[in-house]
Amino acid sequence: MNCRSLAGAVIQTLDRNSCLRLLEDSSAVSHLAQTHAQVVVCGYKNDISTITKLIHKLCDFKAVAYARALFLSVPKPDLFLFNVLIRGSSNCGSPLSSVSLFTYLRNNTYLRPDNFTYAFTVSASSGIPDEKFGILLHAQAVVDGYGSDLFVGSSLVDFYFTFSKVEMAQKVFDRMLEKDTVLWNTMISGLVKNCCYEDSIAVFAKMAAGSGVRLDPTSVSSVLPAAAELQLLNIGLGIQCLSVKLGLSSHVHVLTGLISLYSKCGDMKTSKALFENIIRPDLISYNAMISGYTTNADSESSLRLFKELLGIGFQVNSSTIVGLIPVFYPFGHLLLTCGIHGFCVKSGIISNPAVSTALTTAYSRLNEIESARLLFNESKEKTLASWNAMISGYTKNGLTEKAISLFQDMQVSKMDPNPVTVTSILSACAQIGSLSLGKWVYDMIRRKGFLSNLYVLTALIDMYTKCGSIEDARKLFDDAPEKNVVTWNTMISGYGLHGHGQEAIDLFDEMMKSNIVPSAVTFLSVLYACSHAGLVDEGQKIFHSMVHDFGFEPLSEHYACMVDILGRAGKLEKALEFIQTMTVEPSPPVWGALLGACMIHKNTRLAQLASEKLFNLDPENVGYRVLLSNILSVDKKYAQAASVRQVVKQRNLVKTPGATLLEIGDIPYVFTAGDHSHPQKEAIYALLEKLSGKILEAGYKPETMTALHDVEEEEKELIMRIHSEKLAITFGLIQTNPGIEIRIFKNLRVCLDCHSWTKFVSKITERVIVVRDANRFHHFRDGACSCGDYW
């Protein structure tokens, strides 16, 4: 009905049927208001069925306040009207008013609730944070004899699924004498909501095979996400065939579900074909396509569809944006990310927490951690996911202290950590080697029952290996009820970290026997373990097997590992030959491994070749230049060494400062090179002096001296500044009783001199000294190191 006829209608007196038709045809709240006036003018304001219709319509347009006011003016509302308003309030996001209406109905009227009343009120109670309302209603419904009503049953099943009470939902479902399509569908989608994907598929199969109930598009589109989540293409295919047979396959919901399934299985070609089959694709089907292209790293298509969507005038929603954003960061598209950010701000979508979380993640993955933090600070509604995104942003960028301090802020603001939070924090503990914090988190994990989560367990194993307790890690690993490839990789690389090459290989063999499919990282982990333990032949065998038995195309990282293995073993020429066989362009780490080997084996010629490549590939990296300068100095090529250092100076390249962490009890102490800030510095330097004398007597020769002949005075002093690990170890000797093991953590690789120094110190003080450097663990005992001088 258009405005002119409506305006005309207002001045006419209409019969009841015309009034009702007018109500039926109203398409906005303003129309309804006029029609309301008309109803009053025509004398139907006490006609309950007309008023009920009006209230019903008002609710449809979300004018629930208006509807309630009108309801209050009705002298004797009947049950039907109560039911309409209970449902309406719930649909308008006021489930509490639904429940209070129900209570009013029971306590203050002569009316008795019927199956509709229960169904609507139970549905409403799914939207209230407190589960007690629904449980109470369930009991009352049973007492009133509606326990096996289909409508009531379906809403109860949905209610229990909403509160993750899967067993209760199942119980209600099983006890229903009669089951219809809606009840089955509720069961299928509820299981999906609770991540019981296999069960959901099983229920769907039962429904299709022997229930005698008709499948509808909702049945199919409810089960499809389960198949998609498990990437069960065969099951999906079966569902697709079935829906073709039943004539449901052209339904837009079904097609959208199939698009998502094929996308998650990596088949964008089929997804595209399905999408083209949709006669009138809606926003949700577009979203499914965009997110599909995004997860399959096709940024061009993803963006193309997004622009198409804007072009045809669709109002995009948060789902569109959240499905699009992750396509930006694998390709380093900072500008596009900023552009979308701007778009979100302008259109107001930014207020959606999922959107701002996705953007926070994007910025942090693009190493724009400050922008991420700004966005996080500005977001009004901070959900658990936004906290987690920010915390993991910090850990992924190596800003562990910030991650931990944000975690503390999170607890202050009463946000309860979940397994995702805990996983990130454990990763932070592993990074800085803080066993004390790690153990504290472990306590929390046990209290909250997160230990059954595989991510948490794996991160815990990693934390223990990186904090030095390889035995504790292994115990957790052995007791794990479930392991995936990452869990195995973590344990293998843990052994590598500690120089236990044979254990790593044994575990790898065991993994193969358990039929776990290895990943690229599996081979990297076991190869690094070989490198740390000097297992040259074993490493070569595994590399060969990786290519020929497992059909892996080696990545540049695998080559770097092999160069490392060969190079450390002194097979420098062989390493170079190996590089020349590479099918991919050698990356900086490949040449870096060769350069490192040149340092150990003092090969100036190859060092110059490797560094030339490195200076071209990675001109900003100071480490390589320092390394070359040292190699040249050792070879007495002082002029060349000086000119390498000159470049560093001229270009203002900054070397990461070395730092060492030592924990005494729960207190962490951080030392930097030449540190004079410590309150006990006098005692430290005095003991350092005393130790120096003793170890020189025992045969220690400072390694740096050989490299320093040509260095200018000022620079010499700079280099001679006592490295942080020496200060930390000395402090540890002062602070702990004889015989106690000392553990320190260094952010860079331990240098040759400190390594030698620590060996001697361990001998004369009869202490076990454990050093974790950027690369691996060194266990010093009685003048020797577990790495066999092989690092």
Place this chain on the structure above:
DNA sequence: GTAGGGTTAG
């Protein structure tokens, strides 16, 4: 029917 946060190598 579409959508946000987590573990493994270096």
